[in-house]
Amino acid sequence: MGTGKHSSRRVFFYFLFGVSTLLLLISLFRIQILDPSYKLSANSNVIKAVTVYPERGYIYDRNGALLVSNQRAYDLMVTPRQVDEIDTLDLCNLIGVDKAYFNKQFKRAKKYSNHRASIFLKEISKQTAAQLQERLYEFPGFYLQERTMREYPHKSAAHVLGYVSQVPDYVLEKSTHYKKNDNFGMTGVENSYEKELRGTKGVQYLIRDVYNRPKGSFQQGKYDSLAMNGQDIELSLDIELQQYAEELMKNKKGSIVALEPSTGEILSLVSSPYYDPNLLVGRSRSPNFNRMYKDENMPLFDRSLLAEYPPGSTFKLLNALVGLQEDVIYSGTKFSCDEGWRFSPKLKIGCHPHASPLNLTQSIAQSCNAYYCYTFRRIIEKYPNTEVGYNRWRDHILSFGLGNFLNNDLYTGRKGRVPDVDFYNHQYGKKRWKAPTVISLSIGQDALVVSPIQMANMCAAIANQGHYYTPHIVRKIDGKPLSDSTYTIPKYTSIDKKHFKTVIRGMERSYTSRYGTARGARIKDIEICGKTGTAENPHGEDHSIFIAFAPKDNPKIALAVYVENAGWGSTWAAPIAGLMIEKYLSNQISNPELENFILSGNLISKDDEKQ
Amino acid sequence: MRNNKSLFTNIDWTLVSIYLVMLFFGWLNIYAANFGEGTHDLLSMSTEPGKQLFWIGSSFIWILLILIIDGKFYTTFSYFMYAITILLLIGVLVVGKEIGGAKSWYAIGSFSMQPSEFAKIGTLLALSKYLSTLNINLDLMSTKIKALAIIMAPIFFIMLQPDAGSAIVFASLFLVLFREGISGVYLVLIGLAITLFLLTLTLQVQTATIIVSSLCLLFGILLKKNRKSLKPAFLSLIFAIGFIQSVGYLYNEVLRTHQKNRIDLILGKIDDVHGAGYNLHQSKIAIGSGGFSGKGFLEGTQTKFNFVPEQSTDFIFCTIGEEWGFLGSLFTIGLFLLLLFRLIHLAERQRSTFSRVFGYGVASILFCHFFINIGMTVGIVPVIGIPLPFFSYGGSSLWGFSILLFIFIKLDAYRMDILH
Structure with missing residues (x-):
C-alpha cells in the first residue's frame, strides 16, 4: 500500500506524455504550416473550373428567317487521375459504346493529360445525358459538360453556312482563345465570321464533393466570369431563292450565284451537288463527312467559289466593251462571218450558221465568234507591239474583278486566271506570239478561267453599267449594317458608262431577237438581259453557262449559272437563270412546264449515283 | 461526517472543466462535419449532432449517478463488474451484430452498444482492486502473472471479435504495472x-x-x-x-492485407494515395489545408464533402485541423496534455492504491486513444480505428470515457474518507 515507493516513476509518465504530444505537434506543424502542398491538394479536391460556353450567334437570312440556331448537347469529360474502380461495362452500356472503344478513348485521354479533363465522348444527346447524369456519382472522374451544337431548320445553304467542329490543331497552336475541343467554324460563314459568332467563354468555379457532385459555387462566385454570347448575323442570302436554286440544280453538277447589283449582296450561292447541313452536326459528322469526301461528285466542294471554268461566250461582252472603250469598234461596226473566222488554213475559229454580217448588238444576241476574233485582234493590234496591246486589254478585263481574289467575306475563293504576258512568253517564247496566237481569248477560251462568283460579279458590273460592289454574304452583325468600306464603296471598271448601253441592248436581244440565243427562255413581262456561253470541256460534254440580270432598268438581280456537262448554254443554264429571276422578281412561275423540265432533269447519270 | 457534504464537495473542477470544454468543442466539430449536406435541422435526433447531444445529456445522468453512489461501491464491486464485463465480451461474440467484419456491437433497437468501451472500466476496476490487495508483491512471478491475466482476458475476447484497435488500448494498462513497481527491465524489453x-x-x-x-x-x-x-x-x-x-x-x-497496408503506409514502404493510402492522404490534406488559423467554423470543404472517411468518428480531428488550423490542433492537444498531467498529478495524491492505480489506468487509456487517434490522422501511427475521447461521435465511447473519468473524480473527491 506504499504510495511513495515508486512515486518517482511518475516522471516517466510526464516524459512519455510530453514527448508523444511534442511528436504530434511537430507532425501537425509540418503539414499545417510548413508544407503548402496540402492546401493545393484540398483545392484540387473540391474546386472544379467549369467552362461556361457562350451561345454561338444565330444566323438569319435577309428577310429574318432563322437559318442557324443552337441545340443543347453534352460532352462526357474524363479526368483519368480521378477515375477509380468503376463498372466499365455499365458505363459502356449507358453511353452506347463498346469496351474496345472505351479503352481507346481512355488511353487517349490519359495521353493528353492524367490530371486535366478532356472529352471522353463528345456531343451526347440530351436523353442519354439525362440518364447518365443521375448515375454519374458511380463513375468518379467523369462529368458532363454542356455545349451547344448547330441546328439548321432549313436544311439548306450548307456551303454558305459552313459547319462547326472541334477546333483543329493548327488553330489551337496559334490562338490562345481556344482550348482543345472548343467549337470552331470550319467553313462558310461559320468560318469567316468566327470571331463575331463565337462569343466569349466564361468560367465558373464549382465546389464538388467526393462523389463529384456539384455543391454550389466557390466563394459565392467571386472568381467566376460570365460567358458573352456570340453576335447574331444577318446574311444577304434570300433563303427562299436559295432553296429554289437548289431544287433547280438537283441532280445536276454546277453552280448558281445571284447578286443584288446595287449592293453586291449575295442573294443565293449554290453549289451542286449539295447536302443537308444537319449532316455535319454532332456525332454523325465524321462518318458523313468521310462518305461525302469520297463521293466522286464532290458534294463538299464549293463550286460557286472554288470551281474555275472558262467563261466561254459570256466573255464576248467584255471584249465588246473593251473594243468600244478602245475605239476599235462602235455600235454600228459590222463583221462578216462565214461560219467562223479564218486566219490561216491551220488557225480557224468556227461559228454556228447565222446571217452575216452582224452589227455589235446582233453579234451579242446571236453570239457570233468571228465578230470577236476581229474585235480582239483590233484591240491588241491597235498598239505598237503585242505586249503593250495585250496588257492594255488585260487591264480592262481585270477591272471587272477577274483574275484575282475578290477579297470578300467568304471563307474561300480562287483567283481564276487572266493570263499575263509572262504566261504566254513562257508558253510561246518572248515575241513569238501575237493576237491570233491567243485568239481564243476573244471567245472566252484559251487559258482563261473564272469562278462562278466572279462571273456573277462581272454580270453585276455590266448591269450597273461600269461599277460593282464587292460581293458579300453578310448584311448586318448584331443588328448593325456592315460598315466595312470594302462593301460600301463601288469599284469602277475601266470602261466608260456610255459603252454599256449597246452591250446591254445586245444582251436584251438574245431574248427578244428572232435569232437570239436565249429566245426560248423568255419570261413574260420581265426584261431580262442575258448571255449564253458554252465552255469547252476536254474531259466530256461542254459546260452550259448563262449570265443574266433583270430588270433591264434598275436591275435587282444579276446571276451566273453553270451547269456542268450540259452542252449549250441555252439548253439548261438559260432556263434556270430565267426561273431564278422570275422567282425572285415576281415570286411566281409563268411556265410550269419549263420549271418541271428543269426540276426533273437529271444530268448526273444514274449509274454514277449507284456507285 | 460525509453526510453534511454536498454532492460536489472536493470535486476537482480542473478535470471537470477540461471535460466540459472538450465535450463542447467536440460537439461543434461533429456539427461542422455534418454541415452542408442539405440538412436543415442538425439538432434533430436523426442526425449525428442531434444524437450526440442526447449522448452528452445521458452522460451527465451517469455522472450524477457516479457522484451519488458511495466511493466504496467501486472497490467492493470491482470483481463483480469485471465478471459482467467478461460475460458481455463473450456474449457479443454470440449475439453481436457484425459491422465491418467484426462482431463488436450489441444492437438494441435503433441503438448499438459496444461492450469493449465498457470493458475498459471493469478491467481497470479489477486491476486496481488486485493491485491494492494488502501486501501484494509485484516482484513475485505469480503476482505478475495474475495481474497480466486480468488485462489479457478481455484482450483475448476482443481479439476474437476481432477488434485490434481496442485490444491495443487494453495493452496500455501495462504502463500502470510499471508505476506500481514492476521492473523497468520489462519496459526496456517492450x-x-x-x-x-x-x-x-x-x-x-x-x-x-x-x-x-x-x-x-x-x-x-x-x-x-x-x-x-x-x-x-x-x-x-x-x-x-x-x-x-x-x-x-x-x-x-x-495479418490481413489491409492491416499490412496500413503498417506499410506508415513505414513509407508503399505510397498509394488512391488505394490503401486514400484515407490517410485525404486526412492529411484536410488537416494540412487548415494552415495556421484554419478555414473557419463550418468552412471546411474536405470533411464537409466527405473526402475524409469517418469524419465525425475516428477522423474527427480532421475537421478540427481543417477548420481551426494549427491553433485548433494546439488547443486540442494542449487540452489533452493538461488532462493527462492533471490525472497523473491527482493519482499521485491518492492515499489508496486502488484510487492511484485507477487514476494511472484512466490516464494510460486516454493517452493511448489520444496518441493513436491523432497520430493516425497525421500519419505517424498506422490507421487504427479507435475514437478520440470526448470528441468523436458515438454513445458507447462517450459513456465509457465519461464513466471512467468521473469514477476517478469521485474516488479523488472521496480520498479523504479513505483510511489507508
Whole structure:
C-alpha cells in the first residue's frame, strides 16, 4: 500500500506524455504550416473550373428567317487521375459504346493529360445525358459538360453556312482563345465570321464533393466570369431563292450565284451537288463527312467559289466593251462571218450558221465568234507591239474583278486566271506570239478561267453599267449594317458608262431577237438581259453557262449559272437563270412546264449515283 | 461526517472543466462535419449532432449517478463488474451484430452498444482492486502473472471479435504495472521489442537478423574477457532472432492485407494515395489545408464533402485541423496534455492504491486513444480505428470515457474518507 515507493516513476509518465504530444505537434506543424502542398491538394479536391460556353450567334437570312440556331448537347469529360474502380461495362452500356472503344478513348485521354479533363465522348444527346447524369456519382472522374451544337431548320445553304467542329490543331497552336475541343467554324460563314459568332467563354468555379457532385459555387462566385454570347448575323442570302436554286440544280453538277447589283449582296450561292447541313452536326459528322469526301461528285466542294471554268461566250461582252472603250469598234461596226473566222488554213475559229454580217448588238444576241476574233485582234493590234496591246486589254478585263481574289467575306475563293504576258512568253517564247496566237481569248477560251462568283460579279458590273460592289454574304452583325468600306464603296471598271448601253441592248436581244440565243427562255413581262456561253470541256460534254440580270432598268438581280456537262448554254443554264429571276422578281412561275423540265432533269447519270 | 457534504464537495473542477470544454468543442466539430449536406435541422435526433447531444445529456445522468453512489461501491464491486464485463465480451461474440467484419456491437433497437468501451472500466476496476490487495508483491512471478491475466482476458475476447484497435488500448494498462513497481527491465524489453518489430518490418526478416547477429557478435568480442556474460548474450541473440522470425511470420501469414497496408503506409514502404493510402492522404490534406488559423467554423470543404472517411468518428480531428488550423490542433492537444498531467498529478495524491492505480489506468487509456487517434490522422501511427475521447461521435465511447473519468473524480473527491 506504499504510495511513495515508486512515486518517482511518475516522471516517466510526464516524459512519455510530453514527448508523444511534442511528436504530434511537430507532425501537425509540418503539414499545417510548413508544407503548402496540402492546401493545393484540398483545392484540387473540391474546386472544379467549369467552362461556361457562350451561345454561338444565330444566323438569319435577309428577310429574318432563322437559318442557324443552337441545340443543347453534352460532352462526357474524363479526368483519368480521378477515375477509380468503376463498372466499365455499365458505363459502356449507358453511353452506347463498346469496351474496345472505351479503352481507346481512355488511353487517349490519359495521353493528353492524367490530371486535366478532356472529352471522353463528345456531343451526347440530351436523353442519354439525362440518364447518365443521375448515375454519374458511380463513375468518379467523369462529368458532363454542356455545349451547344448547330441546328439548321432549313436544311439548306450548307456551303454558305459552313459547319462547326472541334477546333483543329493548327488553330489551337496559334490562338490562345481556344482550348482543345472548343467549337470552331470550319467553313462558310461559320468560318469567316468566327470571331463575331463565337462569343466569349466564361468560367465558373464549382465546389464538388467526393462523389463529384456539384455543391454550389466557390466563394459565392467571386472568381467566376460570365460567358458573352456570340453576335447574331444577318446574311444577304434570300433563303427562299436559295432553296429554289437548289431544287433547280438537283441532280445536276454546277453552280448558281445571284447578286443584288446595287449592293453586291449575295442573294443565293449554290453549289451542286449539295447536302443537308444537319449532316455535319454532332456525332454523325465524321462518318458523313468521310462518305461525302469520297463521293466522286464532290458534294463538299464549293463550286460557286472554288470551281474555275472558262467563261466561254459570256466573255464576248467584255471584249465588246473593251473594243468600244478602245475605239476599235462602235455600235454600228459590222463583221462578216462565214461560219467562223479564218486566219490561216491551220488557225480557224468556227461559228454556228447565222446571217452575216452582224452589227455589235446582233453579234451579242446571236453570239457570233468571228465578230470577236476581229474585235480582239483590233484591240491588241491597235498598239505598237503585242505586249503593250495585250496588257492594255488585260487591264480592262481585270477591272471587272477577274483574275484575282475578290477579297470578300467568304471563307474561300480562287483567283481564276487572266493570263499575263509572262504566261504566254513562257508558253510561246518572248515575241513569238501575237493576237491570233491567243485568239481564243476573244471567245472566252484559251487559258482563261473564272469562278462562278466572279462571273456573277462581272454580270453585276455590266448591269450597273461600269461599277460593282464587292460581293458579300453578310448584311448586318448584331443588328448593325456592315460598315466595312470594302462593301460600301463601288469599284469602277475601266470602261466608260456610255459603252454599256449597246452591250446591254445586245444582251436584251438574245431574248427578244428572232435569232437570239436565249429566245426560248423568255419570261413574260420581265426584261431580262442575258448571255449564253458554252465552255469547252476536254474531259466530256461542254459546260452550259448563262449570265443574266433583270430588270433591264434598275436591275435587282444579276446571276451566273453553270451547269456542268450540259452542252449549250441555252439548253439548261438559260432556263434556270430565267426561273431564278422570275422567282425572285415576281415570286411566281409563268411556265410550269419549263420549271418541271428543269426540276426533273437529271444530268448526273444514274449509274454514277449507284456507285 | 460525509453526510453534511454536498454532492460536489472536493470535486476537482480542473478535470471537470477540461471535460466540459472538450465535450463542447467536440460537439461543434461533429456539427461542422455534418454541415452542408442539405440538412436543415442538425439538432434533430436523426442526425449525428442531434444524437450526440442526447449522448452528452445521458452522460451527465451517469455522472450524477457516479457522484451519488458511495466511493466504496467501486472497490467492493470491482470483481463483480469485471465478471459482467467478461460475460458481455463473450456474449457479443454470440449475439453481436457484425459491422465491418467484426462482431463488436450489441444492437438494441435503433441503438448499438459496444461492450469493449465498457470493458475498459471493469478491467481497470479489477486491476486496481488486485493491485491494492494488502501486501501484494509485484516482484513475485505469480503476482505478475495474475495481474497480466486480468488485462489479457478481455484482450483475448476482443481479439476474437476481432477488434485490434481496442485490444491495443487494453495493452496500455501495462504502463500502470510499471508505476506500481514492476521492473523497468520489462519496459526496456517492450521498447526493444517494438524497435525490433519496426526494424523487421522495415528491413525484412533476413536483414534484421543479420543486423542483430552482427550487434551480438560485436558485443561478444567486446565482452570476450567476461566469460560469464557470454551465455546471456548468446541467449538473447537466440531470443531476438526468434522474435524477428515470429514478427515476420505474424506480418506475412497472420495479418490481413489491409492491416499490412496500413503498417506499410506508415513505414513509407508503399505510397498509394488512391488505394490503401486514400484515407490517410485525404486526412492529411484536410488537416494540412487548415494552415495556421484554419478555414473557419463550418468552412471546411474536405470533411464537409466527405473526402475524409469517418469524419465525425475516428477522423474527427480532421475537421478540427481543417477548420481551426494549427491553433485548433494546439488547443486540442494542449487540452489533452493538461488532462493527462492533471490525472497523473491527482493519482499521485491518492492515499489508496486502488484510487492511484485507477487514476494511472484512466490516464494510460486516454493517452493511448489520444496518441493513436491523432497520430493516425497525421500519419505517424498506422490507421487504427479507435475514437478520440470526448470528441468523436458515438454513445458507447462517450459513456465509457465519461464513466471512467468521473469514477476517478469521485474516488479523488472521496480520498479523504479513505483510511489507508
